[in-house]
Amino acid sequence: MLQMEEKHASPANVQEIDLYSSAVRQFDIAADILRLEDGMRKILSHCQRELTVNFPVEMDDGSVQVLTGHRVQHNTGPGPSKGGIRYHPMVTLSEVKALAMWMTWKCAVMGLPYGGAKGGVQVNPKLLSQNELQNLTRRYTTEIQILLGANQDIPAPDVNTNPQIMAWIMDTYSMNVGYSVPSVVTGKPLSLGGSPGRNEATGRGCVYVAVEAAKKAGFSFDGARVVVQGFGNVGSSAALIAAELGAKIVGVSDLQGGIYNPHGLDVAAVAAHHAATRSVVGFDGAEPISNEDLLELDCEILIPCAIENQITEENAPRIRARMIVEGANGPTTPDADVILGDRGIVVVPDILANAGGVTVSYFEWVQGMQWFPWTLEEVNSRLQKIMTSSFARVYDESVGRGVDLRTGAMCVAVDRVAEFTRLRGIYP
């Protein structure tokens, strides 16, 4: 028995060391530049709270499964902690810790009054019925409820979770405390206190920072050739909004493949084709192109919005975009970053470029706490203001320190969180 447990434990432990330690390595780079004091380094390189829960779920056939989930709060210095919940078979505590730390930096870069958190359940939700998914969500929520609260820790959707799951989390929490608390989660359905504009916020935010970055690089966004990898929530919104602002979308792709038209795609028609067929592939009026070739197209702006590790040391020497705006989390590897930097290709980093989602989650939370909904126009104009000013802050930091935008963004973030921590002091 002991042998079996050890065998089962070792791969997870190996992954644990790898994932979280790479997040800490990124933090160390900024900490070195900022000459952060030793005590502060120790505090910020640890997660404040880590909860692991093993809980039973009754399946439709009457059998019982015990699932493992986590909720981690990396930091609660600036305010409540914020971060999504993912359901995925490969979820590990290390991954959740790393994602919680990145949420701290993302919120800090945007100046949001939040620390970072993340949650996950090790499960393949595609194998579950709606009823089983609901059972799992309600029990997991109850298990981690000691950490949650509208003023404490506020989940949101992430990989394989959605507004319906947020509604179940909100209802479970509310039933347990005895009154309705819509602000305990964001990314809720509109009719339950969700915010207008939340669905397309990440793609919209990407486009707003791309417009600012283009100005600094000396070209106009209007008429710029844009390529978007991934046509899901982030990619399709980014493509549609970029086209509305005058960019020429010359290529888009999804898991099935890509399409290319040097004269510009009719993005609304591509979206309609995607809605009908679940893919951009087969769209009339464009040539097919592989995902690999799509990334290497001649263009002004490449917006990767699919998954991590798409631009690597292998293809970075062949990238022809003038600028990369990271809609996805972690699409560029550290080795590729160095190559792109040497080639003068600007990379607008994920913790800034895709922060529009958490920013409109913050707006949803504010509306909920005040029981006072905003209009879509208010949401979008405040999003534009905050994306633009955060880009300017990161740009100035990078120029001032003579570093790239990723390092500049990390310096802004770590410096802000360190300041909160210093001012609050160590209790007792």
Ligand code: NAD
């Ligand atoms: P999604 O599942 O809605 O869309 C993902 C898209 O990428 C799909 O079109 C899929 O077919 C495509 N894709 C997947 N693997 C691919 C591959 N190997 N090559 C080409 N295309 C591929 O997901 P999403 O919510 O749009 O998220 C995309 C990325 O943005 C993720 O990295 C996510 O973490 C990040 N992100 C999302 C949000 C948000 O608000 N949704 C916020 C911040 C960051």
